[in-house]
Amino acid sequence: MTVQASKFTPEVLISAPRRSAGVPNARGDIVLYTVSTYSFETHSKSSQIRILSLKDGASHLVSEDTGASDPVWISDTEVAFFKGSDKGTDLFYQNVEAPTDEPNLIHSFHGSLSSAKTKTLSSGKVALVTAAVTTPDGNLFLAADEEKPLSSGRTYDSLFVRHWDTWKTKNENALWYGQLAKEDGRWTLENDSFNLLVGIKLASPIGPFGGASDFDIHEKGIAFVAKDPTLNLARYTKTDLYLVPLKSFTDQPGAPEIVKTGNLIGYTHNPTFSRDGKSIAFFRMKDKQNEADKHQLLVIPDISNLQKVETFYATSDDRGSWDRSPSSILWTADNKHLILSAEQHGRVLLYKVPSSASEATNLPAPIFEDGAVSDAHLLGDSETLFVTTRSRIESSRYLTLNHESQNITEVSSSAKNGKAFGLTQDQCFDIWYPGSAGYDNHALCMTPSNFDKDKKYPLAFLVHGGPQSAWTDDWSTRWNPAIFAEQGYIVVCPNPTGSTGYGQAHTDAIACNWGGAPYQDLVKAFEYIEKEMPYVDIDRSVALGASYGGYMMNWIQGHPLGRRFKAIVCHDGVFSTLSQWSTEELFFPEHDFGGTLWDKRENYEKWDPARYTGNWKTPMLVIHNELDYRLSIAEGLAMFNVLQARNIPSKLLVFPDENHWVLKPENSLVWHKEVLNWINKFSGVSPAEYGYYAIYTVPLGSGSAQLSQQISEQPTSTESHSFNTFSNASRTPLPHSWALSAMATPPAFFHALLRPAILQILRATGYHATRPAVLDSLTDLAARYMLLLCQNTAHHAAINHAGRGGHDDSDDDDDSEGEGNGGSAVAPAQADDFTLTDVRLALQDAGAFGAERTVTEEMWRGEEDTRGVEEFIAWFAGPRMKELMEFGNADGESEATDYLSALKKKHNQAAGDAKFQGTILGRPGEGSQVLVEGGPVTTIEEWIAQRSPDLLRSRGDGDEKRPASSAGSSSSGLSSVDSERRDVRPDGDMMDLS
Incomplete structure (x- = not known):
């Protein structure tokens, strides 16, 4: 079964299943992942923990408890997960091969835990390390236990005062550890958990985004990173790597041992033990105030000697010769190589390097170059990686990659390589254009799905934030270029000076140059589009940007390029660089403007957009959020005040409960509607439409039945489609599904199929006559019910077997030789699109069946749930069905003695004729x-x-x-x-x- 969207709308984007990266078990045959969806029908979120069999591609439910989080493997067949409440956090486990109705409790913690990691020890027991908010005296913090002060006043004598979207308290993050053991067939926590950082002034994971990548565990101890407590935390990025050796995870911790790295004194992250536990690989930056410095690879060959640290591709200036900034580390099974991910030219690639710096003489070459890799794991002790990746048209793709042969096998695609959203790879392309520094700059582009090169389309010009960031061939639920493309825009996403993935010099050149080279690069991009892309109606251009991109919207507004746009959207942008010291991470303006406001005020003033407000003329939508402590709400209010005072068409959108990003689904929908309505209004694009419908088709053929769900925006005017168009009336809910439907009349096919059946049911029940309206109503109700069953079946199949890699014969663009993905052979898996279990779950949703199992609908034995099938076959082959078939085919001489005939005799004076009523043929x-x-x-x-x-x-x-x-x-x-x-x-x- 495939879910097919004929129109990609904000509702589809926001409510589509969001699948996490897949994590295989130690054996390498089952993958653990999570899926969450949001329903605009019920205005609620649902989440599931699931497993995916790499043998047959089947997906099975582990838990659908919306409170379950942080699932981790504790054996090849058992998964542990947290469930939090105001009373603390419970740790449960579930056997994924034979799940019970209820998960088993391991331990209850009196605190809020997250970011769990586990490691199976040589004893068969399991080490557990998790992050938790901890009080100054070293105990777990629980908000429910906190005394409510009589005053709301806060006092501070050091930084941070607030961070990201939270006011700081005296509590800090800490790592807690313990050991799990199995007793009498049940997992238990052997000892009270220990605070690894008790009594020392270190905090880990590092806020606001730190998590499991800030620490790693092995039988020999725990490695973690923490900020240098001797420096002002808000002004410096310096973090150090520490190791706490452990003889047992039931012992109290010793003192952490710091790892020294010479002149590299910046940010440290991603400590990763080798598979044998003897070595640790990690990244570190050189500068202690530059959050966008290059990540350099280091390895401690022997953790018994922390003084010896190897730096890869080292140079005399400590900048390193490999001009890429890797972000993740994976050891191969033999510990001889490292698999790294790194950004390059708008993609996130995988590289392979020797694990010894002395053997890494050649710069790394990529082994995988498609889309944006978000995660990779080794499958058992093999040479095969399980990779999670995304792209501009794909929200989640699972594949396996042999790091020796580089052979690729597709495992699963959530979006069916874009087809689930009505998108194709043909819509995506890149351009390179002359930049301001004498070399070419890069931009990622996208066209509408109905693109015609002979027509003209308005331009959506997107400027990314950071500024040390980049547009990549990746999926986003916040700034997704396909949303704008499907409104009818040519979307161009430039990566000007300051962007990452094009060499460190390109990134560093934005320092003390915010409105200089980046602005000139954007001007040149616009000129290139005007000259080289004739299908762009340049006079109907709009510009949008967030964060630094919002700064650039204000800078453009005050400069000549601003007059080329019909409308501008500024999300959480900078109004005045002089107010940058109201932010929380002060190392950022101090680095990017060359010093403090009092020492280098000229740099702040030079690139201040507020200096040019007298030039503002272009209509602008301003969006700013009250929980944004990175750029306070005052920035947005100042922009709107200027626009209104100058009588410029403008609008202000504020979210009191959002931070620098808009994350809540209902808020996100409003954000998209306001943005699209604004730009469409001034660019001349038809008003954005949001209601959409779903239809289901069952292709007939020799293969397995496939149910296809198509989701489309409901047009406000009648359009010609090759499928049925439904009027925009009553809504039919689809529980927990992103395939929301706004429809009135189900497909005519259902009416044609069901009307004879309704007529026969009425006859069989003994009715002689009925009003036409009754028959019409009953037929419509039955059609709606069938449509609901199809919707729910499609939903369960989409989740249970989400894009298992089954080949779609309708894809004419598939390479018949299987040489997609950069020339690597792709072997698509063959799998049915839905199973009997999916239908049974749909019947339960509709109330036809009772839910016999509360947690999972089938045992994990690699087979379908066939309960009730034998009973149905027995009934179908029984005497009652035999007589009914005789009535429909034979000479009418059989005596009807079943319940149907008996019922008819009660309603018919001619009992001899009763056996013919309820049949299609009627009396002979x-x-x-x-x-x-x-x-x-x-x-x-x-x-x-x-x-x-x-x-x-x-x-x-x-x-x-x-x-x-x-x-x-x-x-x-x-x-x-x-x-x-x-x-x-x-x-x-x-x-x-x-």
Whole structure:
């Protein structure tokens, strides 16, 4: 089963399943992941913990408890996860091969835990390390235990005062550890957990975004990173690597040992033990105030000697010769190589390097170059990696990669390589254009899915934040270029001076140059588009940006480029660089403007957009959030004040409960609507439309049945489609599904299929006649019910088997030789799109079945849930069904003794004829043909036309043109051809059902 969107809208983006990176078990045959969805029908979020079998591609549910989080493997077949409440955090575990109705409790912690990591020890026991908010005296913090002060006043005598979206308290992050053991078949925590950082002034993970990548564990101890407590935390990025050796995870911790790295004294991250635990690899930056400095690779060959640290690709200036900034580390099974991910030219690639610096003589070459890799793990002790990646058209893709042969095998694609969203790779392209520094700059671009090179489209010019960041071939739920492309824009996302992935010099050149080279690069990008892209209607351009991109919107607004845009959108931008010291991470303005405000004020003033507010003229939408402590709400208010005072068309959107980003689904939908409505209004694009519908089709063929769900924006005017268009009326909820449907009438196919069945049910129940409106209503209800079952089946199949890699024959663009993905052979998996279990779950959702199991619907044994199938077969082959079939095919001599016939005899004076009622043929001799009202028809469309005079009139056909046999009622039903009475009567008359 595939889920297919014919129009990619904000609702589709926000409510689509969000699948985490996959994490395989130690054996390498099952992958653990999570899926979350948001329903705009129920206004609620659902989440699931799931496993994916790499043997057959089947996905199975572990938990659908929305409170479950941080799932981790504790054995090859058991998963542990947290569930938090105001009373603390419970640690549960579940056997994924034979799950019980309820998970098993391991331990209850009196605090808030997250970011768990586990390691199976040689004893068979499991080491557990987790992060937790901790009080100054070293205990777990629980908000419910905190005394409520009588005053709301806060006092501070050091920085941070607030960070990201939170006011700082005396509590800090700490790492807690313990040991799990199995006793009498159940996992337990052997000892009280220990605070690894008790009594020392270190905090880890590092806020606001630190998590499991800030520490690693092995049998020999725990490695972690923490900020240097001797420096002002808000002004310096310096973090150090520490190791706490442990003889046992049931012992109290010793003192952390710091790792010295010479002249590299900047930010440290991603400590990673080798598989044998003898070595640690990690990254470190050189500068202690530059958060965007290059990550350099280092390895401690032997953790018993922390004084010996190898720096890879070292140079005399300590800048390193490899001009890329890697972000993740994975050791190969033999510990001889490292797999690194790093950004390059708008992609996130995988590289392979020797694990010894002395052997790393050649600069790394990529082994995988498609999209943006977000995670990679080794499958057991093999040479195969399990990789999670994304792209501009793909929200989550799982594949396996042999790091020796570089062979790729597709495992699963959430978006069916874009087709689930109505997107294709053909929409994506890149451009290189002359930059301000004498070398070419790069931009990622996207066209509408219905792009025609002979037509002209307005330009959506997107400027990224950071500023030391980049647009990449990645998926985003906040700034997704496809959203703008599907509104009818050519989307261009430039990576000007300051962007990452093009060498450190390109990144560093933005320092003390915010409105200089980056602005000139954007001007040159705009000029290139105007000259080289004739399908762009340059006079209908709009510009959008957030954070530094918002700064650039204000800078553009005050400079000549601003006059080239019809409208501007500024999200959480900088109004004045002089107010940068109201931010929380002060190392950022201090580095980017060359010093403090009092020492280097000229740099702050030089690039201050507020100096040019007298030039502002372009209509602007300002968005700012009250929990944004990086750029305070005052910046947005100042922008809007200036715009209003200058009588410039403008609008202000504020979210009191959002930070620098808009993350809550309902808020995100409002954000998208306001942004799209604003730019469409001034660019001349049709007003953005948000209601959309779903249809389901079941292709017939020799293969397994496939149910396809298509989701599309509901047009405000009638358009010609190759599928059925539904009017925008009542909504049919789809529980926990991103395939929301706003529809009134189910597909005509369902009506055609069900109307005869409804007629026969009425006959079988003993009714002689009914009003046409009753038959119409019953048919419509049955069609809606069938549509609901299809929706729910599609939903469960999309989650249970989300893009298992099954080949889609409809994709004419597939390389028949399997040489996609950079020339690597791709072997698509073959799998059914839905199973009986999915249908049964849909029936449970609709209330037809009771939920017999509360947590999971089938045992994990690699087989379908076939409960009830044998009983159905027995009934179908039984005497009752046999008699019914005889009535429909034979000479009518059989005696009907089943419940159906008995019921009919109660409602028919001619008991001898009762056995024929409820059958399609009726009494012998009454008719030998079964016709749809109005005479024989050959298509469903013709049948619809005959039953709908309103539709005929809308097409210009009068009643006089209708066949005489169909005059009168708009209802239709089966009739006995030779009957003296007609099934069709004028409205208000009764319809003969005999």
